[in-house]
Amino acid sequence: MHGRVKVKTPAEQAEARKADRLKKIKWYTSTVDKIFAKRDGNEFDAELLGKTEELLRVNPDFLTVWNTRRKVTLQMIANDDLARSSSDGSSGAAGAAAGNATGRHGAAAESTTAESTTAESTTAESTTAESTTAESTTAAPQSSSEACPEEAPAAGTNADSSDEVSALPVAIPTRDERLLPELALTVACLMVNPKSYGVWHHRSWVMDSLSKPDWNKEVELCTRALTKDSRNFHCWDYRRFVAQRSTRSDADEVAFTSDKIKASYSNYSAWHNRGRLLPSIHPGPAGCGLAEEKLNEELDFAKNAMFTDPLDQSAFFYHRWLLGREESQLAIRCLYVDRQLQRLVAVVNKPMNLLGGSACIVVDQEYELAAWQTANARSPSSTVLVCQLAEGQLSARDAHVLTVEVNFKTETSVQIVHLEQDAPTACQYTTPSSYNMFNSLAASPDVLQREVDSLLELLEINDESDSKWAFLTAVLLLQTLNPVDHRELVQSYFDS
Numbered sequence: 461m462h463g464r465v466k467v468k469t470p471a472e473q474a475e476a477r478k479a480d481r482l483k484k485i486k487w488y489t490s491t492v493d494k495i496f497a498k499r500d501g502n503e504f505d506a507e508l509l510g511k512t513e514e515l516l517r518v519n520p521d522f523l524t525v526w527n528t529r530r531k532v533t534l535q536m537i538a539n540d541d542l543a544r545s546s547s548d549g550s551s552g553a554a555g556a557a558a559g560n561a562t563g564r565h566g567a568a569a570e571s572t573t574a575e576s577t578t579a580e581s582t583t584a585e586s587t588t589a590e591s592t593t594a595e596s597t598t599a600a601p602q603s604s605s606e607a608c609p610e611e612a613p614a615a616g617t618n619a620d621s622s623d624e625v626s627a628l629p630v631a632i633p634t635r636d637e638r639l640l641p642e643l644a645l646t647v648a649c650l651m652v653n654p655k656s657y658g659v660w661h662h663r664s665w666v667m668d669s670l671s672k673p674d675w676n677k678e679v680e681l682c683t684r685a686l687t688k689d690s691r692n693f694h695c696w697d698y699r700r701f702v703a704q705r706s707t708r709s710d711a712d713e714v715a716f717t718s719d720k721i722k723a724s725y726s727n728y729s730a731w732h733n734r735g736r737l738l739p740s741i742h743p744g745p746a747g748c749g750l751a752e753e754k755l756n757e758e759l760d761f762a763k764n765a766m767f768t769d770p771l772d773q774s775a776f777f778y779h780r781w782l783l784g785r786e787e788s789q790l791a792i793r794c795l796y797v798d799r800q801l802q803r804l805v806a807v808v809n810k811p812m813n814l815l816g817g818s819a820c821i822v823v824d825q826e827y828e829l830a831a832w833q834t835a836n837a838r839s840p841s842s843t844v845l846v847c848q849l850a851e852g853q854l855s856a857r858d859a860h861v862l863t864v865e866v867n868f869k870t871e872t873s874v875q876i877v878h879l880e881q882d883a884p885t886a887c888q889y890t891t892p893s894s895y896n897m898f899n900s901l902a903a904s905p906d907v908l909q910r911e912v913d914s915l916l917e918l919l920e921i922n923d924e925s926d927s928k929w930a931f932l933t934a935v936l937l938l939q940t941l942n943p944v945d946h947r948e949l950v951q952s953y954f955d956s
Contacts, residue, residue: 491515492525499528504535513645520649526658529642530665537638544632635671642666654689660698667702675706683716690720696729700736710737725765728774735781750782755903758782763914766930770922776929780936783903783911790871795888797862797879802849806864808873813841817868821847824860828853857882905941912937 468476491511498508512529515522646663649656667673682699686692703713714737720730742754750758759782765775794807804821819832830849834842845866854860859881865874877888903911915934919927935953938946 488515488518495525495528499531504532506536508532509536516645516649517652520653520656520659523658526662530662533638533642536633537635540632540635540638547632635669639666639670650685654685655692655694657694660694664698664701667705673705675702676708678702679706679708686720690724690727691729693729693732696733700733710741713737714741721765725769726772726774728777731774731778735778755782756907759907759911763911767918767921770918770927770930773929776933779911780933783908783937790866790868790873791890792864792866792873792875793890795862795864795875795877795886797854797860797877797886799854799856799879799884802851802854804847804849804862804864804877806845806847806866806875808843808845808866811841811843812845812866812868814845815840817866819845819847819864819866821849822863822865823849823853854879908937908941912941 491514495508495511495515498505498511509529509532512525512532515525516529643663643666646659646666649659653659667675667678679699679702682695682702685695686699689695699713714734717730717734717737720727721734738750738754738758742751744750744752744755749755759779762775762779762782765772766779769775790812791809792806793809794805796805796807797803806819814832814834821828821830828849830847832845832847834840835844835846836842847864860879861876862879863874863876865872875888875890877886879886912934915930915937918930919934922930931953935950938950943950
């Protein structure tokens with residue numbers, strides 16, 4: 461009917477969306493093909509730079525395109541440096557040419573001035589009676605002849621002038637002028653996806669490549685971004701990168717994490733950043749863990765969050781990290797020997813570098829020379845060490861006792877494995893001394909008992925079903941303090 465807007469049917473709308481989608485796909489694939497074709501042909505020019513920008517504004521997670529864009533930018537900077545050096549080399553020749561042109565103009569000026577002076581004298585002698593008229597008449601030719609030194613050579617030397625204009629130096633972009641637009645592009649891409657690995661990495665590359673980066677401004681940018689999404693761990697990681705290069709101290713960053721944690725106790729990224737900063741500000745004995753005073757302060761800070769929201773796991777993870785900050789001692793966790801392969805495998809509790817450490821083996825009380833390597837032969841550091849014994853070192857049927865000793869830095873660990881008679885393999889596994897998730901405790905037994913009492917109080921206040929993290933932490937601490945004495949208590953918790 462008249463006056464009504466025609467509305468497409470659902471089928472027509474679906475068809476229109478399909479057509480629009482196909483159009484976008486066609487453009488996208490065509491752009492990708494053009495980018496890859498120019499990249500493979502080493503055509504790192506402005507057109508390729510523009511194509512990559514078009515694509516990244518639509519899909520900022522295309523890491524290969526970011527890499528290509530960096531190659532184009534670096535090539536353009538290299539071309540600019542080459543052009544700049546070439547222009548500097550030719551500046552001397554250009555100066556000499558300019559001097560010659562100035563000499564020609566000066567000679568022409570002197571000739572024209574002499575002719576005008578002679579004309580003035582002749583006119584004055586022949587028109588003595590009409591001096592006033594003569595002065596007015598000769599004034600115009602005089603000013604005309606004075607203008608000739610400037611105008612006449614210009615008319616006679618058009619080619620020279622055009623050459624001079626064309627020879628004027630073209631402004632060559634500086635390195636920063638090439639890089640600064642990249643920052644604007646990353647901002648536009650972050651609007652599309654604020655958690656894009658490629659965008660944050662490209663921005664860090666640009667900032668590190670600038671001659672005079674404004675790191676404090678980048679800190680402000682991170683602050684604004686974390687105001688919109690305080691748990692964007694990509695931005696937190698970039699903030700750590702920026703803060704290390706800015707004028708901000710670690711104490712300033714710890715204060716920032718305090719504000720974010722108080723705003724939301726579930727902000728695990730803020731807890732994590734706090735844990736990375738504190739050891740450098742308040743180092744514990746021998747550079748491990750935290751100073752005792754700061755440790756107690758942080759435990760109280762974590763417990764405040766635990767009592768406020770016992771369902772949130774972030775504070776409990778931080779609490780466990782505080783108590784297990786000390787580095788564990790080197791220990792062999794497992795030994796495995798294979799008679800047929802004449803091979804022994806040792807598993808240690810932390811990565812060991814064979815370049816800075818050593819491992820030896822004793823078979824039946826006799827020291828044996830053997831070649832050790834890591835599980836990944838290309839890496840000198842690993843938790844898995846492999847020893848290839850000499851052929852026949854392990855007999856086909858006899859029993860053997862193998863003793864392995866590993867040394868790394870100032871630490872040593874020794875373990876024994878028994879290969880029984882006729883047994884094809886043997887395995888010796890050492891159970892850790894503590895049945896908990898702490899590597900090596902950073903607190904005294906008194907502090908641990910205090911933490912247990914606080915957790916038991918939390919369990920009394922709240923329903924245990926709503927405090928599973930408090931329950932788990934309390935059980936781990938009880939087993940750490942004394943697994944035998946607290947066995948019945950722990951069992952009662954599991955039964956309930």
